[in-house]
Amino acid sequence: MEIKYNYSLKNHNTFGVQVNCKTFVRLNSQQEASNYVQNQLDKTLPYLLIGEGSNLLFTKNFEGTIIQMQNKGFELIDETNKNVWIKAAAGEIWDDFVVWSVEKNYAGAENLSKIPGTMGAAPIQNIGAYGVELAEIFNGLEAIEIETGELRRFYLRELQFGYRDSIFKQKFKNKYIITAVILKLNKFPFFKIEYGNIKAELETLTYENLNIGVIRQAIINIRSRKLPDPSELGNAGSFFKNPFIDVKKHNDLKKLFPDLVSYDLENDKYKLAAGWLIDKAGLKGYSKGKVAVHKDQALIIVNMGDAGGQEILDFSEEIRNKVYEIFGVMFELEVNVI
Ligand SMILES: Cc1cc2nc3c(=O)[nH]c(=O)nc-3n(C[C@H](O)[C@H](O)[C@H](O)COP(=O)(O)OP(=O)(O)OC[C@H]3O[C@@H](n4cnc5c(N)ncnc54)[C@H](O)[C@@H]3O)c2cc1C
Known part of the structure; x- marks a missing residue:
């Protein structure tokens, strides 16, 4: 365990925002947690779990304790002809896990x-990209209840x-420290390449037979062109979630746009x-x-x-309000504001 006081976040x-917390704690194991x-x-x-802070916006100093799990390791815990079950420590970097699984030819995580x-943090918002969500490969997780220190296991359906x-973004928000995640991967891949421009990107790559390593490369290429490097x-x-609307609202908007x-x-x-709405509102590249x-x-x-x-x-509020004025659609935030 490592503890720091009046520590810069x-x-x-x-986002690279300069704020301090009163206490910052790194925990190296479930027992330590x-x-x-x-x-x-x-x-x-107040207390708050943190991973890499890639889905957080701090608006002020945090007058309490920030807790970070630093435990490491991937462990194969079960296996059949078709599947493997991997237990991964919460402190692992998500993409290191994807690299590891692709090297082993265990499929399911490559689109992520x-x-x-x-x-x-991956289960908290059910991370998703390129037609795949964590839920599709998630089996369960282990977590320490903050109130009691007891270990609890949660399975797919309980995650809602x-x-x-x-x-964990709703009823259990900030009530547990997730210490490990169990993922179910496939020995026989089912390639998901219909989404977005994956197919077009694959055509630019040289390979003999399609495999999950090639799909990973295609996704990396697309992401590195599209997304700013933090x-x-x-x-x-x-910053915002894509909004859901009913049929009537959809038909009304379609007539106008x-x-x-x-x-x-x-x-x-x-x-x-959501990106299209912001763009159509003339706000792409807008700055203040x-x-x-x-x-x-x-x-x-x-x-x-x-x-x-x-x-x-x-x-972000200004963007939200401008989009609402034009389209009558209010965005929900994807980023956690602290
Ligand atoms: C450039 C960029 C691209 C991105 N692309 C995508 C994308 O394609 N798809 C996508 O879904 N997301 C994307 N994200 C968002 C982000 O990567 C994910 O939300 C990621 O899961 C956040 O992980 P983190 O470790 O940084 O969590 P943090 O931002 O540190 O925390 C996120 C939430 O998880 C909680 N938390 C963290 N660790 C634990 C723990 N051990 N136990 C309990 N609670 C915990 C925190 O309290 C907080 O509520 C992107 C972010 C960036 C910067």
Whole structure:
């Protein structure tokens, strides 16, 4: 265990916002996490779990304890002819796990290549990209209850996964320290290449037989062209969630905007592309002070220098309100505002 006091979080959030916390604790094992919350954590002050801070926006100093799991390791815990079950420590970097699984030829995670962050945070918002969500390969997780220090196991259905959502973003928010995640991968891959421009990207690559390593490479190529690198330009990926609307609202918007980008979810709901709405509102590349809508990716808000968290949040409100005025659609935030 490692404890620091009055510690800067600038290098612990991908927006690069300068804030301090009162206490910063790194925990190296499940046992350490259990002991810490039972004997040392001051529960009268606020506390917050953190991974790599790639989905967080700090708007002020954090007057409490930031807890980071640093445990490491992947372990094959079960196997059949078709599948493997891997237990991965929460402190592992998500993409290191994808690299490991692709090397072993265990399929299922390759479309989620290069998503920043840790294993422990992956279930929180059911990370997703390129037609795949964590839920599809998730089996269960282990977590320490902060109130009692007890170890609990949660399985797929208990997580109540939704679009960028799980029970750990709702009822169990900040109640558990996730210490390990169990993933079920496939020995016989089922390639998912229909989404977006994966197929077009594959055509630019040289390979004999399609495999998960090639798919990973295609995804990396697309992502590195499309997304700003937080080490160069502070950001937390998509700032807003893609909104869901009903059929009537969809038809009304389609009349006004025939080029509206939407996806029929076949349950009387449509999903809109939030980036398209921001772009259509004329806000792609829009900037104020040190904050901007990314010039190529309208769904990403970037910190162009030393913007404060509140400044970024205020800017995002302006975007939200402008989009609402034009389309009558209010965005929900994907980023966790602290
Ligand atoms: C450039 C960029 C691209 C991105 N692309 C995608 C994408 O394609 N798809 C996608 O889904 N997301 C994407 N994201 C968002 C981000 O990568 C994910 O949300 C990721 O899972 C966050 O991991 P983290 O470790 O940084 O979590 P943090 O940002 O540190 O924390 C996120 C949440 O998880 C909680 N948490 C963290 N660790 C634990 C733990 N051990 N136990 C309990 N709670 C915990 C935190 O309290 C917080 O509520 C992107 C972000 C960036 C910067």
